Amino acid sequence: MAKLALRPDNSCFISHTRRACSHTPFIRTTSFPRFHFHLSPPSNYSLRLRIVSSAQQNAKETHRVAKAKALTELQVEEVEKQHENLSGTWPPWKNLPQRYKLIGTTSLAFVICNMDKVNLSIAIIPMSHQFGWNSTTAGLVQSSFFWGYALSQLPGGWLAKIFGGGTVLEVGVLIWSVATALVPFLAGYMPGLLLSRVLVGIGEGVSPSAATDLIARSIPLEERSRAVGFVFGGLSVGSVMGLLLAPPLIQNLGWESVFYLFGLLGIAWFLGFQVLEGGEKQLNPKSLSSPDTVTNSWKTSLTELNGSLKDVPWKAFFQNRAVWAMIYAHFCGSWGHYNCLSWLPTFFSEELNLNLTEAAWVSILPPLASIFVTGLAAQLADNLISRGVETTVVRKICQSIAFLSPAICMTLSSLDLGLPPWEIVAILTGGLALSSFALSGLYCTHQDMSPEYASILLGITNTVGAVPGIVGVALTGYLLDLTHSWSVSCC
Secondary structure (H helix, E strand, C coil), rough: CCCCCCCCCCCCCCCCCHHHHHCCCCCCCCCCCCCCCCCCCCCHHHHHHHHHHHHHHHHHHHHHHHHHHHHHHHHHHHHHHHHHHHHCCCCCCCCCCHHHHHHHHHHHHHHHHHHHHHHHHHHHHHHHHHHEEEHHHHHHHHHHHHHHHHHHHHHHHHHHHHHHHHHHHHHHHHHHHEEEEEEHCCCHHHHHHHHHHHHHHHHHHHHHHHHHHHHHHCHHHHHHHHHHHHHHHHHHHHHHHHHHHHHHHHHHHCHHHHHHHHHHHHHHCCCCCCHHHHHHHHHHHCCCEEEEEHHHHHHHHHHHHHHHHHHHHHHHHHHCCHHHHHHHHHHHHHHHHHHHHHHHHHHHHHHHCHHHHHHHHHHHHHHHHHHHHHHHHHHEEEEHCCCCHHHHHHHHHHHHHHHHHHEEEEEEEHHCCCCCCHHHHHHHHHHHHHHHHHHHHHHHHHHHHHHCHHHHHHHHHHHHHHHHHHHHHHHHHHHHHHHCCCCHHHH
């Protein structure tokens, strides 16, 4: 029979045979020795433990990283939401329609435009005293602006049609701003001074055509009177700001400071517009162009520029009676407007015996009243058109008010009726303010007739309209030296 045995430590064994068990048939009476069982793990057991432990640690780490990542994403989303909430309301114009941003930017350019136009009408008083200019010379200096203004009207309209009103406006602002800042350096040299004012006129001369092109292409008919009123109303705001800022600047820092500061404002507008334009290009990948694309675009534009003169229906324009009516209206309206813009501060200073600051403050009244009248006229015109009144009738009504009101008021103020000076100021203020109805009359007609050629039409009429600035302003100074009478000179 086979023997089954367990090995103790002392190498003894128990036999399951009857011979090995003397007292009992199964086991010995002596105590069993203590056995020690050595359970040896398999050779790869520790390796598997390490693998399992490593896997558990990796799982925990992955869970921790995923949890942290999820928290981070939630925090980022929360920050983005807060940023969107904050950026959604600032700047205030961010969510405005593009056409409103366009109109606001253009209006601001027109504010600076007239600030640079009226600064000389104030500074001419101390400049005449410093350089010994008489009224004829002062009139020549002020009229030189209109030489460039007249020369740039048609080219401005033509360029706006080819390159777009926005591009032409940018270049115009830069030209007139740099030329304005150069006036103090050239004031002692008459040819240089006249050249700088001609450059100011060229820069500002392209602006009306550029703005007209922008409005014609982007503003619907039922909003056009308000758009034109808001943009060109910036001229009145610029007159007010220029007449407000110029006297204290001249008295405290000298007349040169007016040209430095106002010129820098225009340069700042140009640089700010470049930053905004660059930001829009970054946000819109489609607007990013390679150098080859830009070169091809310029080649295309130049090709269009060469052939565009042939495409303009010049003959049809000059055979159209409405175009000649606009030319005549622009000439007549500009005669009184430019004379008052250039000579009103001097008139108040000499005729009413006011100092520089008082004369400037009184000169503010007409453009200040014009701001109010412009908004009223634009709202009235758009309401009439939206109610079905024929557009041509609305334009004629507005232009008739713009003609008759200043004609009557300027005639009354020039006659020797024995009126007190401040009544004369009130009459002139009312007449010049009501002339702003032209912004809802004449200045909208170009766009009504032909949105495509609106800038060129305005260039044609504004070229003729600039002639009173050249002739009328200089003629007024000459008549003042000849007659020493404001009544004769203004009539």
